[in-house]
Structure formats: structure tokens, C-alpha cells
Amino acid sequence: MVAPVKKICCIGAGYVGGPTCAVIALKCPQIEVTIVDLNKARIDAWNSPDYQLPIYEPGLLEVVRQARGRNLFFSTDVDAAIEAADLIFVSVNTPTKKSGVGAGYAADLAYVESATRRIADVATRSKIVVEKSTVPCRTAESMRTILEANSKPNCRFDILSNPEFLAEGTAIDDLFAPDRVLIGSLQTPEGVAACEALASVYANWVPRERILTVGLWSSELSKLAANAMLAQRISSINSLSALCENTGANVEELAHAMGRDTRIGPKFLRASVGFGGSCFQKDILNLVYISESVHLPEVAAYWRQVVEMNEYQKHRFAKTVVDTLFNTITNKTIAVLGFAFKADTGDTRESPAIALVRSFLLESAKVTIYDPKVPHEQIWLDLSETLPDWPIEKIQKSVTIAPSALEAAKKSEAIVIATEWKEFREIDWKVIYDTMKKPAFVFDGRLILDAPKLREIGFRVKQIGRPEVLA
Numbered sequence: 480m481v482a483p484v485k486k487i488c489c490i491g492a493g494y495v496g497g498p499t500c501a502v503i504a505l506k507c508p509q510i511e512v513t514i515v516d517l518n519k520a521r522i523d524a525w526n527s528p529d530y531q532l533p534i535y536e537p538g539l540l541e542v543v544r545q546a547r548g549r550n551l552f553f554s555t556d557v558d559a560a561i562e563a564a565d566l567i568f569v570s571v572n573t574p575t576k577k578s579g580v581g582a583g584y585a586a587d588l589a590y591v592e593s594a595t596r597r598i599a600d601v602a603t604r605s606k607i608v609v610e611k612s613t614v615p616c617r618t619a620e621s622m623r624t625i626l627e628a629n630s631k632p633n634c635r636f637d638i639l640s641n642p643e644f645l646a647e648g649t650a651i652d653d654l655f656a657p658d659r660v661l662i663g664s665l666q667t668p669e670g671v672a673a674c675e676a677l678a679s680v681y682a683n684w685v686p687r688e689r690i691l692t693v694g695l696w697s698s699e700l701s702k703l704a705a706n707a708m709l710a711q712r713i714s715s716i717n718s719l720s721a722l723c724e725n726t727g728a729n730v731e732e733l734a735h736a737m738g739r740d741t742r743i744g745p746k747f748l749r750a751s752v753g754f755g756g757s758c759f760q761k762d763i764l765n766l767v768y769i770s771e772s773v774h775l776p777e778v779a780a781y782w783r784q785v786v787e788m789n790e791y792q793k794h795r796f797a798k799t800v801v802d803t804l805f806n807t808i809t810n811k812t813i814a815v816l817g818f819a820f821k822a823d824t825g826d827t828r829e830s831p832a833i834a835l836v837r838s839f840l841l842e843s844a845k846v847t848i849y850d851p852k853v854p855h856e857q858i859w860l861d862l863s864e865t866l867p868d869w870p871i872e873k874i875q876k877s878v879t880i881a882p883s884a885l886e887a888a889k890k891s892e893a894i895v896i897a898t899e900w901k902e903f904r905e906i907d908w909k910v911i912y913d914t915m916k917k918p919a920f921v922f923d924g925r926l927i928l929d930a931p932k933l934r935e936i937g938f939r940v941k942q943i944g945r946p947e948v949l950a
């Protein structure tokens with residue numbers, strides 16, 4: 480019999496730790512869940528009386544409203560939460576290394592290591608430690624070595640891998656009804672027992688047949704592999720979108736025709752201006768690094784190409800804008816609609832919009848930006864980071880953040896759809912047209928607009944993967 484988990488601590492109150500453990504608290508009222516973070520501002524936001532949560536995610540507010548203060552707590556007291564817990568999720572960031580060995584490719588495990596060392600220093604009794612962060616294969620071994628070398632007598636740690644597969648924007652739905660929950664453990668009696676303890680937590684709402692238990696290393700590598708496969712589909716369809724634009728084929732018809740083959744399936748075949756988000760690129764580069772580390776250069780090159788195709792797609796789209804606007808956008812105003820990396824999130828990490836705005840600014844254009852969820856400070860921060868040689872005053876001379884799509888579009892030469900926000904489909908495009916300079920161009924990087932209707936209004940429209948000549 481495995482002792483039931485009564486207290487959970489989650490280290491890291493970010494996009495994964497927050498929603499994941501809030502849902503565990505909601506679904507398991509008998510378990511006390513404390514989510515901790517070193518970032519006080521973030522914890523204060525999670526605790527804010529008016530529920531101004533630090534991340535926007537549909538449905539999250541309702542979950543937090545129901546569970547916070549009942550059996551869900553947010554705190555900066557990391558040590559107290561570690562000490563009290565039976566099971567600890569490590570859900571800290573694992574960004575790509577910026578310097579040193581593996582810079583630009585390898586995952587920076589400094590945060591995972593410091594959280595692990597904290598657990599070893601603080602814990603006075605045995606605990607289950609769960610890797611929730613996405614980590615390179617065999618990270619659990621390093622964690623075990625650190626924990627065993629620093630633990631107190633009579634303290635044993637069982638390490639599990641439990642990667643997270645939620646996507647931003649649908650996180651709550653994904654967590655309520657996951658395709659699968661993956662748990663990796665050592666195949667020892669203790670490892671299997673720890674695995675069962677965690678599986679029992681999920682079994683409060685996830686059907687048992689969806690809880691997959693595998694070896695530790697398979698679990699760690701499966702997460703990187705899943706993201707690589709998903710991103711590879713996008714780069715594949717995006718490579719085909721370039722072919723479509725040059726052959727008269729239509730990428731949506733192509734995706735539809737391919738997707739009807741049940742072996743291929745219809746999902747993740749939406750051509751776009753490129754994939755963004757904090758993980759796809761980072762995790763593929765990590766896979767490339769691992770492949771090179773084990774002397775598999777062909778495997779590394781194969782996966783690197785997925786990222787290169789993504790860069791190509793962003794560059795290709797920006798170039799189309801310049802080419803179409805009579806080969807110069809100097810002093811022209813481009814309205815960029817959407818700045819988040821996808822709809823229904825305020826997250827801008829690796830957003831293709833950043834690369835587009837950067838290209839336009841380097842071409843001396845004026846840019847107006849509208850996004851319904853991204854905070855203005857975040858946009859300034861992202862632009863400063865992508866143009867490190869430009870003082871913020873210079874950026875702010877060329878960029879305006881608008882309060883609505885209509886305001887952004889006023890007196891502009893062109894509109895660029897960078898994020899597939901639903902509201903962009905529902906805009907009164909006739910009103911927008913009337914406020915713009917003529918000829919008025921629309922570049923749809925997300926295939927969300929009704930191009931024939933826009934052409935009827937008078938717009939000249941270009942869409943990713945569609946061959947239409949300009950009206």
C-alpha cells in the first residue's frame with residue numbers, strides 16, 4: 480500500500496506550475512497544495528484580492544477563485560512549503576543557455592539545480608521529487624546525485640519525471656482532460672511505489688488508462704520528442720506554404736487533403752508566419768545539443784532544420800511585406816495586429832510578431848501595434864531586447880502601441896495579422912479601410928481573414944500559402 484499524498488509543494492509559480500497545481504488543488508480537495516516562487520511580485524499577483532493573476536489563461540480565474548484559500552496557497556516561503564510537503568513538483572524555467580558550454584542550444588539547468596539543492600538543504604524527512612520542468616534526458620540522475628550527497632540521515636528521495644503537455648491558451652481544458660499524463664520512474668520497488676503515489680493524485684480526475692507509466696529516461700526524452708514532432712509539422716506545412724504561393728496551390732486545401740489521411744491527421748497543419756512560444760525552439764535546440772553530445776551529427780542536423788525553416792518563414796513573410804509595398808517601407812506605417820505568440824494568451828516569448836516588428840523597424844518603417852492581452856511594458860521590453868543597439872527613445876519614436884485594431888490601422892499603409900485573435904475576424908473591415916491610406920494592404924500571417932470579402936471592400940490582400948494575385 481502506497482501512502483496517499485497529503486501535501487504538495489510546487490516550486491515555480493509560472494505558466495506551468497500555477498495552472499497545473501491550481502487544477503490539482505481543485506480536483507483533489509483532500510490535498511493541500513502550496514505553490515512557491517522567489518519572485519514576490521508574481522506571488523503577490525496570484526494572491527491579489529481582486530484576482531489580478533500574473534498570467535492570462537481562459538478558465539484559470541475560476542479555478543483559482545474556487546481553490547485559493549481552501550486548499551491552494553501561494554507563498555514566497557519556499558523552505559516552509561518544501562518541509563511540509565510529501566511530494567514536490569519542480570516547475571522552474573529551463574531556458575536556453577546564453578553563455579558557456581552549449582550556449583544557444585543546451586538547456587540552462589541552473590534553476591533546476593538551485594531548487595534541488597534547496598530541497599536537499601531543507602528536507603528533514605523523505606519526499607517524492609517530481610521533475611515538471613522540461614529537462615534534458617538524464618537530468619533526474621543529476622538531481623538524485625545532488626539530493627543524495629546533501630540529504631540528512633533517514634531522508635530518501637524518489638525522483639519522478641512528469642513532463643507537462645499543456646498548451647497556453649487551452650491550459651485549463653488540457654489539464655482537465657489531458658490526452659495523457661506521463662510519469663517516468665526508476666523500475667525499482669521504491670520508484671514504482673512513488674510513481675503509483677503520483678498516479679493516484681491524477682486518478683482523482685484523469686481516467687487510469689490515460690496515465691502512462693514508463694522509465695525515467697523515456698519520460699524525459701518523450702517530452703522533448705513530442706515538442707519536436709509538433710514543431711516539425713508546423714515547419715513542414717510552412718515549407719509547403721512557400722511552394723503553394725509559387726505554384727497556384729492553396730495551403731489550406733493541401734492541409735485538408737493531407738489531414739483526411741487518418742495516418743497524418745488534421746491537427747497542427749495550420750500554416751503561419753512561424754511558430755513561437757517559450758518551448759518549441761528551446762526544446763528542439765536542446766534535442767540538437769543532446770544529439771551532438773552523443774555524436775549523432777545527422778540527427779542534430781535533421782532537427783536543427785525545423786528551427787531554420789521557422790526562421791526562414793518569418794523572414795520570408797517580412798520580405799513579402801516590403802516587396803509588395805513597392806520595395807520600400809521607409810516612413811510607411813505598418814499596423815501589426817497581435818503581439819502574443821498565439822491567441823488566448825498574453826505571453827510573447829519567441830513571438831513571431833517580435834521578429835516582424837524588428838524587420839519593419841530595420842527598414843525604417845513606423846509601426847503601430849495592437850494586442851488585446853499583452854501589457855504595454857512587455858512590448859517595450861521585447862522590442863528593447865530584440866534591438867539591443869536601439870535606445871528605448873529611438874524605438875518609441877517609431878512604434879506606437881494602440882488601444883484598438885481600429886486605432887492601430889488609422890492612416891497606415893498596411894495591416895499585418897501576426898496573431899490569430901478571434902476579434903480580428905470580427906472587425907468591421909469597411910470602417911478600417913476608410914481610415915487607411917490607399918492602396919490599403921492586408922497581410923494575413925494566420926489565414927484568418929475572408930480575403931474575397933476584403934478584396935470586395937477594396938483591400939489588396941496577401942495570405943500565407945495562398946497564390947492569389949493582388950486585387
Ligand SMILES: NC(=O)C1=CN([C@@H]2O[C@H](COP(=O)(O)OP(=O)(O)OC[C@H]3O[C@@H](n4cnc5c(N)ncnc54)[C@H](O)[C@@H]3O)[C@@H](O)[C@H]2O)C=CC1
Pocket residue numbers: 490491492493494495496515516517518521557570571572573590591593594611612613614643644645646647757758
Ligand atoms: N509555458 C508552457 O506552456 C510550458 C512550459 N513547460 C516547461 O515548464 C517549465 C516552466 O515553464 P514556465 O512555467 O513557462 O516558466 P516561467 O518562467 O513562467 O515560471 C518559472 C518560475 O520559476 C521560478 N523559479 C525559478 N527558480 C526558482 C527557485 N529556485 N525557487 C523558486 N522559484 C523559482 C521563477 O521565478 C518563475 O516564476 C519549463 O521547463 C518549460 O519548458 C512545459 C510545458 C508547457
Ligand SMILES: O=C(O)[C@H]1O[C@H](OP(=O)(O)OP(=O)(O)OC[C@H]2O[C@@H](n3ccc(=O)[nH]c3=O)[C@H](O)[C@@H]2O)[C@H](O)[C@@H](O)[C@@H]1O
Pocket residue numbers: 613643644645646647648706709713746747748749750751752753754755756757758759820821822
Ligand atoms: O512544452 C510546451 O511549452 C508546450 O508547447 C506547445 O504549446 P504552446 O507553445 O503553448 O502552444 P501551441 O499551440 O503548440 O503553439 C505553438 C506555436 O505554434 C503555432 N502553430 C500551432 C499550430 C499550427 O498548426 N500552426 C502554428 O503555427 C502557434 O501559433 C504558436 O506560435 C505544445 O503544444 C504543448 O503540448 C507543450 O506542452
